[in-house]
Amino acid sequence: MKLKQSPFLHTVSVDEEYVALYNSLNLEVAFLKRSFIEQHQQGQMFISSDTVSEHILEQLKKLGLLIDEQADGYELYREYLKALNEPAINILYLLLSDACNIRCRYCYFLAPMPCGYRSSLMKKETMISALNLFVRCVKKSVAKGHLEQHIVIYGGEPTLNKEVFLETLRYIDVLKEKELLPKTVSVTVNTNGILLDEEILTQCKTTGAVVAISIDGPKEVHDQMRVYSSGKGTFDEVIHSYRLAQQSGVKTGVCVTIDGHNLFRMKETVRWLADELDAKGMGFNILIENTTGQHDHYAEIVAQELIESFRVARAMGVYEDRMMRRVKNFLNKEPVFSDCGGCGLQMVVSPDGKIGVCQAFCGEKEFFVTEPFEMFEPESHPFWKRWRRRSPLTNETCKNCIALGNCGGGCPYNAYRVKGSIDALDERFCAHAKATTNFLICDLWEKQKEKQITSK
Numbered sequence: 001m002k003l004k005q006s007p008f009l010h011t012v013s014v015d016e017e018y019v020a021l022y023n024s025l026n027l028e029v030a031f032l033k034r035s036f037i038e039q040h041q042q043g044q045m046f047i048s049s050d051t052v053s054e055h056i057l058e059q060l061k062k063l064g065l066l067i068d069e070q071a072d073g074y075e076l077y078r079e080y081l082k083a084l085n086e087p088a089i090n091i092l093y094l095l096l097s098d099a100c101n102i103r104c105r106y107c108y109f110l111a112p113m114p115c116g117y118r119s120s121l122m123k124k125e126t127m128i129s130a131l132n133l134f135v136r137c138v139k140k141s142v143a144k145g146h147l148e149q150h151i152v153i154y155g156g157e158p159t160l161n162k163e164v165f166l167e168t169l170r171y172i173d174v175l176k177e178k179e180l181l182p183k184t185v186s187v188t189v190n191t192n193g194i195l196l197d198e199e200i201l202t203q204c205k206t207t208g209a210v211v212a213i214s215i216d217g218p219k220e221v222h223d224q225m226r227v228y229s230s231g232k233g234t235f236d237e238v239i240h241s242y243r244l245a246q247q248s249g250v251k252t253g254v255c256v257t258i259d260g261h262n263l264f265r266m267k268e269t270v271r272w273l274a275d276e277l278d279a280k281g282m283g284f285n286i287l288i289e290n291t292t293g294q295h296d297h298y299a300e301i302v303a304q305e306l307i308e309s310f311r312v313a314r315a316m317g318v319y320e321d322r323m324m325r326r327v328k329n330f331l332n333k334e335p336v337f338s339d340c341g342g343c344g345l346q347m348v349v350s351p352d353g354k355i356g357v358c359q360a361f362c363g364e365k366e367f368f369v370t371e372p373f374e375m376f377e378p379e380s381h382p383f384w385k386r387w388r389r390r391s392p393l394t395n396e397t398c399k400n401c402i403a404l405g406n407c408g409g410g411c412p413y414n415a416y417r418v419k420g421s422i423d424a425l426d427e428r429f430c431a432h433a434k435a436t437t438n439f440l441i442c443d444l445w446e447k448q449k450e451k452q453i454t455s456k
Helices: 034-040 051-063 075-083 122-142 158-177 199-208 219-225 235-247 262-279 298-316 321-334 382-388 412-419 427-456
Strands: 002-005 007-012 018-023 029-033 043-047 091-095 152-154 186-190 210-214 251-258 281-286 346-349
Touching: 002 051, 007 427, 018 034, 018 281, 018 427, 029 034, 029 051, 029 427, 034 051, 091 158, 122 158, 122 346, 152 158, 152 235, 158 186, 158 199, 158 427, 210 235, 235 251, 262 281, 262 298, 281 298, 281 321, 281 427, 298 321, 298 427, 321 427, 382 412, 412 427
Parallel strands: 091 152, 091 346, 152 186, 186 210, 210 251, 251 281
Antiparallel strands: 002 043, 007 018, 018 029
């Protein structure tokens, strides 16, 4: 038997005796002895020498690691490209306010606001129209096979618009009761936490909303970046609100933005969140460009620190969202077409009723449109079609990368800020994607060895 390598095949050394064969498109992996490869590989070809080696090559073919001589190996790739021609809206970002009551020093949202920009609060009528449009989008999205839907209540700081905030959650409940939205639609509130009170938390609990509060670590860390306009730190008020949310029985999560103040304290932060705040879920946010600068070699350091922090979180029973999304995709063999829902899967509604692709562009209103909610179909609009095509799979630079299927291409807004185009590489994210892919392969190998030892 003679087979050739898949064009998406990569090899990763896992120890002195074994090598991993990994398909970067379908995420399949197999572990082979180096001696087997040395004996049966000739250039791009693998040739069997007996029935045992023939059986092994057959198994590698089933996994898509090896292919027939006459095949080009791009069949699945072409199928995936077809999917990138069809936007499907299953995420709604409601920006209830584009104002904020604090001034985080790394904020990507307020930093690029044009001079003289006047912030506003979303009106109840706009919120209702936005959710009704999302109802129509969800029906089409489900029909295309997208079974998960998400609503994110966002800002600025959404709790500045308290009455509409409460009305939003109540209206979501009504839409679910009438079966206009699936009961499985998730609702997340992204907040700095300072204005949370019993009324807000009671409604969040009723709706089943997850309240994600930004906490960057212990007081001396958090208060370096998350401050009021006076420069005073926000830690004490935020922790008060976090504990109030816990006591109210609301599902809580913690968002941690990685910058110079906590870059080398990420593992410590995980331990602190688990020990001091009894946090069960958290997510690290890679810094988005805001012109303030960041640590030299930020991307490479973050890539390794995320992996080491994940090891700590896993050992302590803490769900770290950023790494766990990659773990799930890797184990379920589900390639990531895009890391950001903005790539053809989400709709953002600004406080003034404009409809856009990405919340980061709220200030400049780039990639936003002014259209009647009742008639608009974002799936057919050129903005959403263009963003849907924004994927490592459509970027020739990415095609030979080991992280092709487990990357998603990072942040389009960051690429825009750094290189002037959403279609450019977010190179800062490349380091994270490559390091994570190598880690997942080697970690799987270690887990398999542990199982073998345990079973003996």
